[in-house]
Amino acid sequence: MKFTLSWLKEHLDTNATIDQVADMLNAIGLEVEGIENPAEKLSAFRIARVLTAAPHPQADKLQVLSVDAGDGPLQVVCGAPNARAGLVGVFGAPGAVVPANGMVLKVAAIRGVESNGMMCSVRELELGDEHDGIIELPEDAPVGASFAGYAGIDDPVFDVAVTPNRQDCMGVRGIARDLAAAGLGTFKPLAVPDIAGSGPSKIEIRTDDREGCPAFYGRTISGVTNGTAPEWMARRLKAVGQRPISTLVDITNYVMLDLGRPSHAYDMAKLTGPIVARRATEGETVTVLNGKTFTLTPDMTVIADANEVHDIAGIMGGEHSGIADDTTDVLLEIAYFTPERIAKTGQTLALTSDARTRFERGVDPAFLNDAVAILTGLIVEHCGGTPSMVVRAGTPPLDARTLTYDPLLCARLGGIDVQPDRQRVILESLGFGVAGDWTITIPSWRRDVDGAADLVEEVVRITGLDNIMSTPLPRADGVARPTATPVQKVERRVRRTAAARGLNEAITWSFVSETEAAAFGGGDWTLANPISEELKVMRPSLLLGLLSAAQRNLRRSADSVRLFEIGRRYLADKEHPTASVVLAGERSGRGWATGKAQAFDAFDAKAEALALLEAAGAPIENLQVMGEAGTHYHPGQSGTLRLGPKTVLASFGMLHPATAKAFDLGGAVAACEVYLDAVPAKRSGGFMRPAFAPPALQVVRRDFAFLVPADTASDVLARAVKGADKAVITEARLFDVFTGTGVPEGQKSLAVEVTLQPAERSFTEEELAAIAAKVVAAAAKLGATLRG
């Protein structure tokens, strides 16, 4: 919402400075987004008289002027066709900056003749588009005076952000009322002309949709002459960024900005009575003033005549019956539309307008008669014409709304002690009625107020939030209690474990493109209104974002990419907290000690998965490695880590080359996904740990080498060996895999180091032989034979 200082002063009697007004606006909740004074950039331009004009000796189109800008004659070269002796115009002296092009004026020779400045055109001063000649001011304009001051553009423009609850401040008058309540001046009474009108309306006015349009007031005005708006009105409209169109249109715009009251004027010549507020019929269309055509539904209220729709009620008028320069008879519409209806229609049509912004927030339902009179008065004053009597179809919702209020609530909720008398003054100055028993009558223009808390806000904001004293929250005894939940603790541990292992945490978009999602089997959630095709489907895996990031890094010639992310996967059932890792590029670069660069392999991914699972509290020694990691992995170099056969805690492996290709990634890429919500929660058993009881005797180690079928999982063998004698075997670690000479085709050799822990006394040779026999027997169940 923009307005100028002089405009504000139409409604507010005040001597406040620009800064005082701005500070107060901010203090009472009308945030100042900018203040601009167009006069500032014109400060160097003064009114000057052309004393003499002579042809330029070197150029036909130029003249040499003698100009008086208050300090005596100056020689100025000018190319304007209208430059002539006696003309009073606007002069820029050397040093002035031309607003339109930023040029700094200086003394210069133009075709050999010295020029000491410039006589300016309207366009050069950014006051309009005309550039046919230099500005011509009236004969009596004061030579030497500031042009901006003379032209009345020394008028700062405030740009204020009006919050959506304050429709009443979407007019200058409402802002003035708030400022007056805050003590910045006196609120001036509103002048309403008394216009009776003569004769009935030339057209029948009705509302057939009392729900969407409870009230439709109007009148016709015959014999008007449209033209250009009066100078003062055009200037204000321009100052706030509105383009003057014609007197009639400008008057409706001006009243909307001035009083927050939208209205609409129709060209009677284009209407075939009666004119009615009604629901649109299905498929009905209208072309509105912005040139676009909309198809309407019966949910929408329109203003229509006998033939067609002329207005999407409260949002935008139709092109067909819009005011034209030659309009002579006008129908004026001042209606009250139901805010929810306007909001819904506007949302459905995705059509915004200044009228919609106000109607959907709820205009003052008690301000219809005065609005009719004010609009009529302005039209008659500036366009002439004969107004008819006013037609009042329907009634606006005028029920008085009251609240009971306890002034103590101000301190209880607002934290400021404001004396009840002062609260009463504040509320009354904002237009509230305050009865002796604190029954509050809400002003008709304050649709946003409907509870006692709203009244506290009014009192508090006018009193000033600076007066709120900081009050500590009560604090529990002792040091702060731990507050993190088990899930949060897991995430923190996993995050910092990953970082400690040399991984860099990334945060990538929750949404990905359909193509990317398809590489992972597609997503379960798709945006109906994505911001772009790239950000459309909720990710089914964190790898999507990480792979894209890895690709970008490699393209930026990163040698090695180790990224992880902790976030959610969005699946049909719910959102799953997940930690994922992508390893791409080199695991280690070429080195003097290690030789060639090493690529990542699936075991790097497995190591990360296990480390993150351990950090998450998973019992990693009990996990089984199984297949089915997913189609985005290399089928022969990937796996899942499971707790029992069904609970998948993680998947890991090399990326499938087809998936890598989908992400434009070359080379070996390893990845893992850790399903944090599948990890069983740690049982809390207090802080006490079991007693430390190291075994008294040293362990014994024995190596076994087995021949097994080539497709036997080594993990299964090691597990079987470990289980051969649970009392004494504490560990069975696989340390060698071998195929080749000495190993039959279709088999492989697996070597396991078995750790035996004697209890009371050392093992005898017989005991060791018995244990070895159990190990061999356990392995044999898997088809393994001891290698000779």
Added chain:
Amino acid sequence: MNEDEILSQIAAAADLDALESVRIALLGKSGSISALLKTLGGMAPEQRQAEGPRINGLRVAATDAIAARKAALEAAALDARLATERLDMSLPAPATPRGSVHPVSQVMDELAEIFADMGFAVATGPEIEDQWHNFTALNMPETHPARAMHDTFYLKAAEGDEPKVLRTHTSPVQIRTMTSQKPPIRIIAPGRVYRSDSDATHTPMFHQIEGLVVDKGIHLGHLKWTLETFLKAFFERDDIVLRLRPSYFPFTEPSVEVDVGFSIEKGKRVLGGTGEWMELLGSGMVHPRVLRACGIDPDEYSGFAFGVGVDRLAMLKYGMDDLRAFFDGDNRWLKHYGFGALDVPTLSAGVGA
């Protein structure tokens, strides 16, 4: 044979082999000192009395000298070997990749630490949210203009189902908290939020942290104190000054926009003082209708809520200036702005790193 001759023989041994030969020649079975010792048995007692200590003295001196010489020769041999094992110690050591924690995660940990000290627990909720939690319960009925204020992402839904939304703020966690637990409530709710907006300072996904306190007798003064206390702790500056301005959010009444004073130092905004003001967060007293929607009696309880951008706080504290880079996963950026695994925020060490 006198002692000097013996000692000079030992000293003259050039290596361990030569020394061994000398030892055998002196102390071996048929060595010269051994031979002298054997003569003691055949001596008369008086003579033995005189010769015994002398001969034994020779033996001890020879033994000691041989041991000393042996140690010296071994040390020299070790030195010689070590000299051949010299490596160029300026060669690079094996590289260890340096990991990092994303600044958003770090700042969330910092905030959790600060608010834990003020008794706030951490709450979470879904990002794919239903419209009731995201809007309706927060006093934004369907046609409320504020609902359009949030540039909402909607998810495709089956015919007849109400489409879900990507939460536009962390405020639905307020609702989930108030409907699942009874006052007193003190929570913060950090997380991802989404708005259909994109430029240098807006991304369609960003992070917010919500704060909520509901108890008896809570008022705007408590809100002001909480925000001041948290910001002073977060920025580790005592000169943080807040300016409260009336504003409007559908779910708070009164609503308060909070500005913070700052100055420009070396082209960056540095918080503190009252030189200039910038908007930092939105807040207010929980709207009575919101309390009622959650089954809390507004006549008995009151509360405040606030929401602040986590990415924004990170930018202000650590000096990043492009929000989009937060979500690009650029190694170089992550290493530059990221934090070490052990930079765990603690109150005793200061939460900043």
